[in-house]
Amino acid sequence: MQQKWYQSTEVEVDSLGQSLHFYMETIEVSRLSALAFYAAGEECYKGERFYWQNREKTMTLVGLGHAHTIQNNAQHERFDAVEAEWKNLTKNCPKGQSELQPILFGGFTFDPQNNVDGEWTDFPEAYFALATFQLVIRDDKAYVSIHLLTQNHQAEDQLEVLRKERDHLIHAAQVKEVKTYTKPDITNYFEPYKEPYLASIDQVTALIKQKKADKVVIARSLALQFKEDVSAPQVLSQIIHEQPESYLFGLEHKDLLFFGASPERLVKVEEGRAFSSCIAGSIKRGKTAEEDETYGQSLLNDPKNSGEHQYVVDMIVDTFRKNCVDMTVPDRPRLLKIRDIQHLYTPVEGQLNQNATILQLTKSLHPTPALGGVPRKEALAAIRKYEPMNRGLYAAPIGWLDAEGNGEFAVAIRSAALLSDKAYLYAGGGIVADSEPQAEYEETLVKFRPMLRALGGRLHE
Numbered sequence: 155m156q157q158k159w160y161q162s163t164e165v166e167v168d169s170l171g172q173s174l175h176f177y178m179e180t181i182e183v184s185r186l187s188a189l190a191f192y193a194a195g196e197e198c199y200k201g202e203r204f205y206w207q208n209r210e211k212t213m214t215l216v217g218l219g220h221a222h223t224i225q226n227n228a229q230h231e232r233f234d235a236v237e238a239e240w241k242n243l244t245k246n247c248p249k250g251q252s253e254l255q256p257i258l259f260g261g262f263t264f265d266p267q268n269n270v271d272g273e274w275t276d277f278p279e280a281y282f283a284l285a286t287f288q289l290v291i292r293d294d295k296a297y298v299s300i301h302l303l304t305q306n307h308q309a310e311d312q313l314e315v316l317r318k319e320r321d322h323l324i325h326a327a328q329v330k331e332v333k334t335y336t337k338p339d340i341t342n343y344f345e346p347y348k349e350p351y352l353a354s355i356d357q358v359t360a361l362i363k364q365k366k367a368d369k370v371v372i373a374r375s376l377a378l379q380f381k382e383d384v385s386a387p388q389v390l391s392q393i394i395h396e397q398p399e400s401y402l403f404g405l406e407h408k409d410l411l412f413f414g415a416s417p418e419r420l421v422k423v424e425e426g427r428a429f430s431s432c433i434a435g436s437i438k439r440g441k442t443a444e445e446d447e448t449y450g451q452s453l454l455n456d457p458k459n460s461g462e463h464q465y466v467v468d469m470i471v472d473t474f475r476k477n478c479v480d481m482t483v484p485d486r487p488r489l490l491k492i493r494d495i496q497h498l499y500t501p502v503e504g505q506l507n508q509n510a511t512i513l514q515l516t517k518s519l520h521p522t523p524a525l526g527g528v529p530r531k532e533a534l535a536a537i538r539k540y541e542p543m544n545r546g547l548y549a550a551p552i553g554w555l556d557a558e559g560n561g562e563f564a565v566a567i568r569s570a571a572l573l574s575d576k577a578y579l580y581a582g583g584g585i586v587a588d589s590e591p592q593a594e595y596e597e598t599l600v601k602f603r604p605m606l607r608a609l610g611g612r613l614h615e
């Protein structure tokens with residue numbers, strides 16, 4: 155195996171009164187498919203894996219096994235608690251080259267106050283992992299790191315076992331690279347809350363007309379039953395091939411895989427510069443270039459969709475003003491076209507203030523009016539009242555951060571939870587005073603499409 159040593163470090167960590175040793179070792183690997191590496195962990199690391207690729211496809215991340223997890227069920231403190239624990243764990247880590255950094259990957263659920271039982275019952279409100287085996291692919295270079303946290307200050311034997319396992323995983327990935335996956339077979343398809351959903355749109359528009367809120371994002375789910383168990387690599391391979399313009403993510407927790415292909419950035423921090431995106435307002439793609447252009451123009455000129463969009467811009471710009479200097483925001487939205495849908499899109503960026511961090515920004519931004527509403531408190535109360543489900547990680551922040559404060563979180567829309575032979579897909583839309591139930595219902599059908607296609611289904615295409 156062609157590999158180049160990069161770095162091997164041992165640092166002391168004080169965790170919950172315990173003194174730990176944090177061992178990190180990184181090698182550069184010549185050629186590796188991220189999905190094949192993920193799939194190589196099928197037997198030993200199922201339930202403890204993650205996959206991430208940014209929209210630009212300049213960074214791919216895979217984690218196999220848990221060297222350490224940071225999780226909690228706190229209502230208000232969950233962002234701060236994750237931040238404090240990660241800072242403590244990494245405070246002695248050497249700074250420098252980004253591909254050598256230990257990475258924390260995970261997500262915060264949409265609403266820790268939601269206690270509706272279902273597929274998310276077991277899932278922590280904040281769930282993050284430092285992988286035992288971390289693959290980072292940047293600029294076509296692949297790096298595999300081993301992470302080990304132990305009380306043992308002579309961990310050479312443990313490390314040797316992990317090195318053998320790492321080499322085995324890399325080898326398996328290089329051999330398996332050509333594998334192709336079939337789509338799952340769906341045996342049953344149902345929309346559990348179609349009628350309550352349609353009714354809720356009328357109830358929410360009534361609320362908005364009474365000036366009790368300006369905008370509320372209402373979502374619903376679609377349930378699928380498969381002929382047999384569906385594997386994580388099987389569905390990830392579909393979205394990798396079908397959704398190249400989106401963030402791609404997969405996060406496993408026990409028997410659940412949450413995965414998706416989202417166009418929406420919540421926040422990215424790179425060397426002190428922060429980026430976000432306002433994405434709200436939607437229309438389908440046209441069947442011809444002319445029809446697509448006509449739809450796009452009508453979206454740009456539509457007052458209902460512009461209203462939905464502006465709430466998001468106002469809130470994100472306001473949050474950036476409090477945390478950044480030197481901001482840039484275009485005056486008018488442009489179109490963001492992805493395979494099934496086009497959106498109104500306004501990018502926002504700025505220079506982060508000294509004390510602002512990616513997790514503090516995530517905490518302030520979530521949920522933006524693209525997924526919650528305006529005012530936030532009233533919108534969340536309406537969601538709790540009218541949505542009979544638990545969103546779990548749907549519409550919530552998912553992503554990574556390193557030890558130096560860089561990182562990126564996407565908004566986990568166009569997503570689904572897979573549990574063995576069942577899947578739940580999620581989609582919603584921004585409800586404003588002039589929303590109509592049937593049109594909103596159809597907008598959710600379009601938003602279900604990416605996950606439905608990946609899972610072997612079709613909807614009015």
Ligand SMILES: C=C(O[C@@H]1C=C(C(=O)O)C=C[C@H]1O)C(=O)O
Pocket residue numbers: 371373418433434435436462497524525549567568580581582583584585601
């Ligand atoms: C809520 C979703 O998407 C959000 C709502 C949109 C809208 O209502 O126009 C558009 C993009 C997203 O901000 C979803 O995809 O489930």
Ligand SMILES: [Mg+2]
Pocket residue numbers: 434435436462583584597
């Ligand atoms: Mg909409």
